Amino acid sequence: MPGLVNGHSHAAMTLLRGVADDLALMDWLNNYIFPAEVEFVDAEFVRIGTELACWEMIRGGTTTFVDMYYYPDVIAEVVEDCGLRAYVSATVIDQRSPDAENASDSLVKGAGFVERWQGRSSRITPIYGPHANYTLNAEQLAATRAAANRYGAPISIHMSESPFEVQYSKDTYGMTSIELLESIGFLDGPTIGAHVVWPTDREIPILAERKVGVIHNPTSNMKIASGIAPVTAMLAAGVRVGLGTDGAASNNDLDMWEEMRLASFLQKVEQMNPEVLSASTVLTMATRGGAAAIGLEGEVGELRPGLRADLIQVAFDDVHHVPLYDVVSHLVYVTDEQDVASVVVDGRLLMREGNLLTLDTDRVAAEARELAGRIKAALEERNQ
């Protein structure tokens, strides 16, 4: 089958998986994620964390992912070496981050990254990743769109993720998140909106008309209590909807199979209707639909002549696949990361019968464990 398209991730955050759970958002961010990032995120952290994520994504059948984190050159180098296909963001954020001082610094550095990577690898697309409308003001958001359009680069942004974000937008601009983006011309170019949990009835048609690719992240939206996205309403309105895992710090894995079934289950129970968001619909969201959402329709997400050879083999040997009535049902409602046998991207074999061919997994595991040990000790000292 075609490989899976993970439309939203922060790959290197695999290094923070399970560092803290079950906390209120601000406690989680201020006492765990931000302190760990401030002290530990550097080029080496990003290299190890992205390698760990690529290992997990290849093992689980993801062949394309959209990433947003720091040190995009390092991310792109890891992706180039391990053989995956990715959109790698130049993250733009108006605060001191591991690799920039503020919005204008991150914009300048982002332009350098985009220039270095455009056209360099057929598998890597440099994009802009403005963080959100509460970490960038309207002027900075518009400047990011202008920079992206200068290079013909797509944008990925957190969009209408939480009640906080929507309220912030209303308080600051007198408009909800997506109306704000529309009003400043931010949607005048290829845009990937991550999460989109709280679009209004007025905003959903904007998403369809502007061909915004919406990436639904059901695990993250449930685990950190962002809300239930109106997926069936968006699909009915013609919005392009794909799936993503978000980062492993709020998931806690990169398992697209679980995203598929959670997407289906969550709509069914919210609408009290078992017929909505069928197995075949969510399988499409994870493949062809995800490709369309990020602008790779006709290149990946399907198995047919003329497309890139991004494909995976799923073994149905495991007891949970016995017996077999319907392949699609099993793929969506039963399959997990460990059932994927082999993975090919761009015609190159990246995993053969469970054996990773392009990453030294022993080295990556050892480096990840060593670095996590230091992070754990530092957080324990800090939070004593």
Next chain:
Amino acid sequence: MPGLVNGHSHAAMTLLRGVADDLALMDWLNNYIFPAEVEFVDAEFVRIGTELACWEMIRGGTTTFVDMYYYPDVIAEVVEDCGLRAYVSATVIDQRSPDAENASDSLVKGAGFVERWQGRSSRITPIYGPHANYTLNAEQLAATRAAANRYGAPISIHMSESPFEVQYSKDTYGMTSIELLESIGFLDGPTIGAHVVWPTDREIPILAERKVGVIHNPTSNMKIASGIAPVTAMLAAGVRVGLGTDGAASNNDLDMWEEMRLASFLQKVEQMNPEVLSASTVLTMATRGGAAAIGLEGEVGELRPGLRADLIQVAFDDVHHVPLYDVVSHLVYVTDEQDVASVVVDGRLLMREGNLLTLDTDRVAAEARELAGRIKAALEERNQ
């Protein structure tokens, strides 16, 4: 760690996993499940299906399960041979079923089963399984309680599962489901209530006072759109709450790890609060809490001297467990069935490093596939 307690299942329905999905309840039942059951469920079906389920449960780290299906002697024999611990129900239902004609016939046959199995195996407890308050009338429910109490046997029943059931109870008896059961003395003895999605504020204290063991089945409740159970409210009221998978026809696997994380995720998003139902709370629900819910507290569900030796090893070698900050976080938010390495029940090794020791898995897989092939052909002919 202690083995997992699956508090509600219909084990043999593994043979119907994926036979039909994404359908309205009555379409699913009337055009797929019931026709398949009427034509195919016999002692052989139950033997193969229960063996398949026991294989999957052992492989996934479940050491105790509560089952409700037909041909309980066959179920008990399979459990006895494969080494698991189980409550096996004599199902009582007022309709023609594969092994009885009506409620009184199933009560008579149930008594025979209970007499044959009480005291026969330390691992097998025969119980009564009255199906629900819409498939048995009040008199039949009371008669089942009386029969169970005659033998000192617990009861497992579908309880307040769906809006349909609650409405049926109101229309028929002028009372909601649990109030009806309380009013007829049905709760005067050990009772396991499966699902309990729609208890009222008046009913939750009844569940606590009567020490009803509630089994939460989040995957099934989402997939067939039964609703979101008020798990945190029940726990706060002192109700004993465990977890279950329900049958594989509405799940579609017997993965208790996924039940744990879905239980947590579902409460978090419904209450818009990431702090509720923490990893350690749901891990307790799947072990000690589940044991308490079914009446095995102090026998299983914990690792300490004096309890039965029901324990499992979970391997943290897989990429999705790297790195490790917190064991409980990983068990709940990442682990899947395939991470379980070894399983011991009652001191006997049932699986060693992934190898099943008490079931001929090749034979079971072959028999399951052959039987499912016939079921598939019959349903295709029927639904043409």
